[in-house]
Amino acid sequence: MSDLRFDGRVAVITGAGRGLGRAYALLLAAQGASVVVNDPGSTIAGDHSDADPAAQVVAEIIAAGGTAIASTDSVATAEGGRAIVEAALDRFGRVDVLIHNAGNNRYAPLAEMSYEDFDAVLDVHLRGAFHVVRPAFASMREARYGRIVLTSSIGGLYGNQNVANYGAAKAGIIGLSNVAALEGREHGVTSNVIVPAALTRLAEGLDTSAYPPMEPELAAPAVGWLAHESCSVTGEMLVSIAGRIARAYVAETVGVHQPAWTMAEVGDRIAEIRDTTDSWILPVVPSGHTDHIIKSFALATEGRARVSQGL
Template identity: 75%
Template sequence: MPDLRFDGRAAVITGAGRGLGRAYALLLAAKGAKVVVNDPGAAMSGDGTDPGPADGVVREIEAAGGEAVANHDSVATPEGGQRIVATALDRYGRIDILIHNAGNHRPAPLAEMTYADFDAVLDVHLRGAFHVVRPAFPAMRDAGYGRVVLTSSIGGLYGNGRVANYAAAKAGITGLSNVVALEGAACGVTCNVVVPAAVTRMAAGLDTSAYPPMDPDLAAPAVGWLAHESCSVTGEMLVAIAGRIARAFVAETPGVHRPSWTIEQVGEDIAAIRDTGDPWILPVVPSAHDDHISRSFAMARAEGGPATGEGSGRRAGQSL
């Protein structure tokens, strides 16, 4: 395979002053991308500012012969997101790649988590994703090209203790990504989710002595491929942890159809309802939403339900 490069491409990477974001920025810049290194330099809680991390990554890139510019705005506000994207458009005249990696962390048991801590984490992870996608998407659409990579977590896929805010935000990222992928399909814009794990400052306080190598550099190539013009998937999730790259996906069991149900019948059929032996895996693009409805309706018709046309459960402007 030829060397995959980003010459002529402009990339915006949020949270790029440290950890995973820094690794992404250095990798793309080394392969020719012009990079907006966004990071307000906040503490892990999201408090405070420090231009040093973003400025330091820019110096690293420039010292290696690359091109980059720092941006210190926060993704937590619409205005911050707009200024981040505008930095790329003003400096480079384009935005080809958007990687939303910015994050904060305010763990607490569910019974003790404050509303302020819940909102603060959603503001950066989930609303922050929208705050940068919203201004970037029209520019990509008009250019007929774009690569969007949003960041989820195994906490968003599977949950974890003390992180209701983080898990909810990271789960929401998947839904946002799917919509970007669907709306971008007709105009050359892909959107995928990366589910990375690395030993970064978020691991402070954990005993990582028994961990295998988990440097951010191990996860960066997966993000680099999703950000590259040769990326052949959209609306998908790639996991990158300790040198392992895998696909994560949503699936359904075929389930059981009855024309009517009682509570007792659900209990009687629960083993068949939960049987994963023949799963439905519905690709987001082009039509998972409609395929889900059509297959479900087909089961109803096969069992003698009312005749309905394929996909008739959905009309323009409606959602199920």
């Protein structure tokens, strides 16, 4: 069965020298995209550099009849981010797809994590996303077309121990993507988040003997669809783990309105406050932010009306 094509499209993929990023690059290139394979070849901690990973993926793509160039700039600086996007513009004249997959990690308990280790991870994941999104978005907006895919994690959604830096960065990426989705809507630019899981270098040291198949190639199609012109969603999150693809989303309970509260009353009514029956799901696009305020204000108005009527 034929799959979706990317003929004539240009994709910039960060962290594409290994693991998930490599799988994304090979998939899009096989389907006709011209790919900028970005990877400085760093260690998991983000140290050192090695041009070989990016060059090897480019060689694979070219050997298979595709088109690709290597970029070894780092997303950790604004200059590096601009250089990555400019590599696509200089060589191919456009940027249609941006997939920010680059990542690093430095582990430490929260109370012992150094500011250096916290910043080093935010520099690649969260600031790195901004460093490439900002120039790519400007080009996409001018072209009135673009597909942005940013990478979060279950660590960003649910947290995990010993990775406060990683969790904070991955949660922040969701907010950045939502803003890009809102601002890109009128310009033909979508922005979505992928929450992938695969056995890559980040799994080194873990006992994965009981894991189901989780090769990076299994997660790539979800990213490919988000990057394709047929993508029909924006401001959303797709989870891809072990062959399962799902939507993750933010929801609110209806909650409880009172015209005034004491701290004790919050505790007394916490079960009602936390009741998930009829939860609100407010899509980012077109108007989740506004809908949240409107619905909240409506409850307040109804509450005041009941009080004035003595109900």
